[in-house]
Amino acid sequence: MSSLFEPVIGLEVHVQLTTDTKIFCGCSTEFGRTPNSQTCPVCLGLPGALPVLNRQVVENAIKAGLATNCRIAPRSVFARKNYFYPDLPKGYQISQFELPICEHGWLDIETEGRGPQRIGITRIHMEEDAGKLLHAEGEGGSRVDLNRACTPLLEIVSEPDMRSADEAIAYLKKLHQIVVYLGICDGNLEEGSFRCDANVSVRPRGQEEFGTRAELKNINSFRFIREAIDYEIERQIELIEDGGTVIQETRLFDSDKGTTRSMRGKEEAHDYRYFPDPDLLPLTVAPEWVERVRTELPELPEAKLARYQQELGLKPYDAEVLTADRKVAEYFEACLARHDNPKLCANWVQGDIQRKLNETGLAVNAIPVTPELLAGLLKRIDDKSISSNIAKQVFELIWESGKDADTIIEEKGLKQVTDSGAIEALVDEVLANCQPQVEQYRSGQTKVLGFMVGQVMKASRGKANPQLVNELLRKKLD
Amino acid sequence: MSMTREQVAHVARLARLDLADNELDRLAADMDAILSYVDKLNELDIDGIEPTAHAVPMENAFREDRVRPSIGTEKALVNAPAADDSCFLVPKVIE
Ligand SMILES: [Zn+2]
Numbered sequence: 001m002s003s004l005f006e007p008v009i010g011l012e013v014h015v016q017l018t019t020d021t022k023i024f025c026g027c028s029t030e031f032g033r034t035p036n037s038q039t040c041p042v043c044l045g046l047p048g049a050l051p052v053l054n055r056q057v058v059e060n061a062i063k064a065g066l067a068t069n070c071r072i073a074p075r076s077v078f079a080r081k082n083y084f085y086p087d088l089p090k091g092y093q094i095s096q097f098e099l100p101i102c103e104h105g106w107l108d109i110e111t112e113g114r115g116p117q118r119i120g121i122t123r124i125h126m127e128e129d130a131g132k133l134l135h136a137e138g139e140g141g142s143r144v145d146l147n148r149a150c151t152p153l154l155e156i157v158s159e160p161d162m163r164s165a166d167e168a169i170a171y172l173k174k175l176h177q178i179v180v181y182l183g184i185c186d187g188n189l190e191e192g193s194f195r196c197d198a199n200v201s202v203r204p205r206g207q208e209e210f211g212t213r214a215e216l217k218n219i220n221s222f223r224f225i226r227e228a229i230d231y232e233i234e235r236q237i238e239l240i241e242d243g244g245t246v247i248q249e250t251r252l253f254d255s256d257k258g259t260t261r262s263m264r265g266k267e268e269a270h271d272y273r274y275f276p277d278p279d280l281l282p283l284t285v286a287p288e289w290v291e292r293v294r295t296e297l298p299e300l301p302e303a304k305l306a307r308y309q310q311e312l313g314l315k316p317y318d319a320e321v322l323t324a325d326r327k328v329a330e331y332f333e334a335c336l337a338r339h340d341n342p343k344l345c346a347n348w349v350q351g352d353i354q355r356k357l358n359e360t361g362l363a364v365n366a367i368p369v370t371p372e373l374l375a376g377l378l379k380r381i382d383d384k385s386i387s388s389n390i391a392k393q394v395f396e397l398i399w400e401s402g403k404d405a406d407t408i409i410e411e412k413g414l415k416q417v418t419d420s421g422a423i424e425a426l427v428d429e430v431l432a433n434c435q436p437q438v439e440q441y442r443s444g445q446t447k448v449l450g451f452m453v454g455q456v457m458k459a460s461r462g463k464a465n466p467q468l469v470n471e472l473l474r475k476k477l478d
Numbered sequence: 479m480s481m482t483r484e485q486v487a488h489v490a491r492l493a494r495l496d497l498a499d500n501e502l503d504r505l506a507a508d509m510d511a512i513l514s515y516v517d518k519l520n521e522l523d524i525d526g527i528e529p530t531a532h533a534v535p536m537e538n539a540f541r542e543d544r545v546r547p548s549i550g551t552e553k554a555l556v557n558a559p560a561a562d563d564s565c566f567l568v569p570k571v572i573e
Contacts, residue, residue, distance in 0.1 A: 019543050026546030035564040036554040040546075044554055056543035077531040084494055086568040099531075133571055143565035146554070271492055276531040284537045 005202040007233045008210055009168050010160035014153050014195040015185045017060050023128050023152035024051030035145035043150035045089030050279055057152040060184040061126050062293045064154055065102030067178050067300055068121050072290045076101045078280040081272045086144050087131040097274040100125035109170040119171050120159030129153050165229040169222055177301050181326045189220050196225055200232045212246040219253045228253040232260050312342035321350045331364045331371055338375035352395055368402050377405040386416050389462050416465050423464050427472045430455045441477055481506040
C-alpha cells in the first residue's frame with residue numbers, strides 16, 4: 001500500500017436482536033419458516049394497522065449502549081425513512097434519526113499497527129428490518145417473503161476512527177463479542193444476524209479533511225470484510241494516482257472475485273425525507289431503568305479477561321482463549337466452582353475440551369462431559385489417584401459413556417499405583433533389562449533417566465505414580 | 479419560495495408519480511402556495527422550545543415480548559396482485 005495515503009474507515013453494523021417477537025407486532029421472529037407465514041397487518045404494512053413497540057427491544061438497546069460506553073438518551077423518537085423497494089411494504093422503514101436511543105460511546109481496540117486505540121461510537125438506534133427478496137430462477141420476477149419484515153435491529157455507527165482493515169476487524173470482533181455476551185444477538189454472520197457496511201476513503205497523509213468515501217455493502221464474514229476494505233483502499237489510491245477522483249457511491253463486495261463494484265441507480269434513493277413517525281409515541285427512558293439494566297449486565301469480556309489474569313493468575317493468552325466465547329467462559333467457571341484449581345481447569349478447557357469442540361462441532365453446553373464430570377476428573381488428578389496420562393484416557397471414556405470419573409477409574413482399575421513395594425519391583429525389573437542405560441547414567445549421562453522412567457511407566461501400564469518412580473530410580477542408581 | 483419544475487419532478491420521482499409536462503407547471507404553483515402558507519410558521523419566535531414530535535401528550539406505549547398468532551401465508555397473500563403458493567411476486571429487481 002502506498003504510504004502517501006492514509007485510509008479512513010467508519011463502520012455501520014446491523015445487529016439482529018434475538019427477541020421472540022418483532023419490534024412493532026407480536027409475530028414470531030423464528031428463522032426458516034414458510035415464507036409469509038409470520039406476518040400480520042402491521043408487518044405487512046396494511047392500511048390502518050398500528051405499530052406498538054416491543055419493550056424488550058428497548059431493554060436490549062440500553063444493554064448495548066451501556067456495554068459500549070454510550071449515553072442513554074432520556075428521550076428518543078422513531079422516524080420514518082422513506083424509500084421504495086419491494087421488500088419494504090409500507091414504503092418507509094421505521095427507524096430513529098435525530099434522537100437515537102444511545103450516543104457518544106466508544107470501544108478500545110489494539111492492533112500491531114498503531115497499538116491501542118479508542119474507537120468512537122457515534123450512535124446506536126433501533127429500527128425494523130426489511131423483508132427478503134428471493135430471486136426466482138428463469139422467471140421474469142422476484143418473490144417477496146415478509147417474515148423478516150419488522151424484525152428488530154440495532155444499527156451501531158462508529159466514528160471514522162479506523163485507519164486499516166486490521167483496526168476495522170479488531171473493532172468488529174470486539175463489538176461482536178459484546179453483543180453475543182449480552183445475549184441480545186446470536187452473532188451468526190452468514191445468516192445475517194450481524195451485518196457490516198464499511199465507509200472507506202483515503203486522504204494524503206497529513207491532510208486534515210476526509211476524502212470522498214465509498215460505502216461497501218453485502219459483506220458477511222470477517223475475512224470478506226478485510227478483503228473488501230483492502231481492495232477498496234487500493235482501488236481508491238490507484239484511482240487518485242492515475243488522476244481520477246473517487247465518487248461517493250454504494251459498492252457491493254463480490255466475494256468470488258474479491259473486488260467491489262458500483263451499485264448503480266441507488267443514488268437517487270438517498271433522499272429519505274425522514275420525519276417523526278406519528279404512529280409511535282416518543283420513548284422516554286428513566287434513569288432507574290438504565291440503572292436496573294446496568295446492574296443486570298453480565299460480566300463483559302474485557303472485565304472477565306482482567307479478572308482471569310489478576311484473580312485467577314492465568315496467563316494473558318489462556319485468559320483470552322477462555323473469555324473469547326461466553327459459553328466457554330461459563331463452562332470454565334462452572335468447572336472451577338467445583339474444583340478450585342484455575343490452572344488445571346484452564347488447561348483442560350482450552351486443551352481437551354476445545355479440541356473436542358473443534359472435532360465434533362458441538363456447542364460447549366451440548367457436550368457429554370459436563371463441567372461437573374470434568375471437575376470430578378480433575379479432582380482425581382489433583383489427589384494423585386491417576387496420572388495426567390491416565391486422565392486423558394478417562395476423559396475419553398467419560399465422553400463416550402457419560403459416566404463419572406470415579407466409576408470409570410474403579411471399573412477399569414486405573415487407580416494410580418502409589419504402593420512403593422509394587423513400583424519397586426517394576427523398577428528392579430526395568431533396571432535389569434536396561435544395563436546399557438544404567439551404565440550411561442552412571443558415566444554422567446543423566447538424561448537417560450527419562451527413558452528409564454518411561455519404561456517403568458510402560459510396565460505399569462501408566463498407573464505408577466511418575467514422581468515415585470523417579471525417586472526410586474534415583475535412589476537405586478545413585 | 480419558488481418551486482422549480484425540476485424540484486417538482488424530483489419529488490414526483492421520489493413518490494413514484496408519473497406527471498405530464500403541463501402538470502409540472504400547475505403543481506409547481508400549487509406547491510409554492512402551500513409552502514408559503516406553511517412558511518408563516520417561520521415568523522414565530524421558537525427559541526428555547528422543544529420540537530414537537532407528537533401531538534398527543536403521552537409517551538411509552540409498550541407491548542411485552544410475547545408471540546401472538548400471525549395471520550398466516552394464505553391470508554397474507556389474499557390481496558396480492560400477483561403471488562405464488564407462498565410469496566408475493568414483483569417485477570424483477572435489478573441490482
Ligand atoms: Zn406482524
